[in-house]
Amino acid sequence: MKKPRRNDFLLIAVLLAAAVGVWAWLYFTRAQSAEVKVTVDGVVYGTYPLDTDTTVRIGDDTSYNVLVIQNGEAWVSEASCPDKICVNKGKIRYDGQSIICLPNNVVIETVGGEAAQEDVVAG
Amino acid sequence: MKAKKKLTTRQLAEYGLLVALAMVLSYVEYLIPFSSAVPGVKLGLANIVVIFALYRLGPGPAAVISFVRVLLMTFMFGNAFALFYSLSGAVLSLTVMLLLKKTGKFSPVGVGAAGGVTHNIGQILCAMVVLETEKLAYYLPVLLVSGTLAGIGIGIVGGILIKRIDPERV
Numbered sequence: 642m643k644k645p646r647r648n649d650f651l652l653i654a655v656l657l658a659a660a661v662g663v664w665a666w667l668y669f670t671r672a673q674s675a676e677v678k679v680t681v682d683g684v685v686y687g688t689y690p691l692d693t694d695t696t697v698r699i700g701d702d703t704s705y706n707v708l709v710i711q712n713g714e715a716w717v718s719e720a721s722c723p724d725k726i727c728v729n730k731g732k733i734r735y736d737g738q739s740i741i742c743l744p745n746n747v748v749i750e751t752v753g754g755e756a757a758q759e760d761v762v763a764g
Numbered sequence: 765m766k767a768k769k770k771l772t773t774r775q776l777a778e779y780g781l782l783v784a785l786a787m788v789l790s791y792v793e794y795l796i797p798f799s800s801a802v803p804g805v806k807l808g809l810a811n812i813v814v815i816f817a818l819y820r821l822g823p824g825p826a827a828v829i830s831f832v833r834v835l836l837m838t839f840m841f842g843n844a845f846a847l848f849y850s851l852s853g854a855v856l857s858l859t860v861m862l863l864l865k866k867t868g869k870f871s872p873v874g875v876g877a878a879g880g881v882t883h884n885i886g887q888i889l890c891a892m893v894v895l896e897t898e899k900l901a902y903y904l905p906v907l908l909v910s911g912t913l914a915g916i917g918i919g920i921v922g923g924i925l926i927k928r929i930d931p932e933r934v
Contacts, residue, residue, distance in 0.1 A: 646871060646873075648869045648870050648871075648874060649870055649871050649873045649874035649877070652864075652870060652874040652877060652878060653873075653874065653877050653912060653916065656877060656878070656881050656908060656911075656912045657908075657909065657912055659908055660904075660905045660906075660908035660909045660912070661905070663901075663904045663905050663908065664904075664905035667901065667902060667904075667905070737899055737902065
């Protein structure tokens with residue numbers, strides 16, 4: 642079993658390189674989303690286009706999340722929840738991204754990418 | 765089929781033993797409370813048995829043992845969909861491991877790594893077809909890395925077993 646060791650290393654290197662390759666491919670071909678959908682307690686609260694700058698206050702005085710849309714990106718700037726995971730999550734703009742606030746039961750997700758979406762993965 | 769030698773009692777016992785071993789390893793893995801952000805990250809302990817069978821008994825017995833294990837585990841713990849996932853992973857990984865072994869250029873470590881990766885790829889492809897979503901490809905990079913690392917470990921253990929256990933002398 643000593644001779645094939647070099648081939649094993651090559652094979653493993655190729656496999657790991659493939660992983661990096663797939664990751665890079667997905668990263669660079671991801672599609673800008675058209676809008677974000679806000680869901681509160683499982684009910685759709687509203688849908689906001691990403692190309693229009695706006696600020697939305699979701700919730701009431703005691704439990705709220707402030708959604709900011711600017712320059713095609715969406716993020717939560719302020720929230721009533723104790724852990725602030727939604728605020729720290731940062732900005733989202735691509736298909737399949739989401740910001741979730743469990744304490745307030747708020748889900749903000751990107752929807753409706755451009756037509757290029759179909760090409761992202763052919764298998 | 766008639767031209768081939770009949771299955772001897774010894775072989776029958778051997779296959780049965782290895783299937784049982786593979787099932788126990790699957791079950792042990794199923795018991796380990798190992799959760800990950802990405803579904804499908806796993807060790808693939810049962811592949812130790814398949815690799816061992818591949819080197820010590822040949823491709824035919826390895827395939828039989830692998831498929832019987834998948835079928836029985838699914839009957840006991842899974843459902844029809846689990847069977848699809850398991851089978852597609854097992855078929856792809858077995859085929860790749862067989863081909864790599866045949867080239868004679870790789871040790872069980874390389875064969876195991878390729879087996880782990882292709883098992884994950886087979887399952888993801890199957891899930892993409894069943895669930896009709898290409899979004900699952902986002903899991904691929906993680907599954908490629910985890911499959912490689914787990915496969916290396918499985919290959920090392922398999923290699924040791926192949927060296928130490930000679931069925932002709934047991």
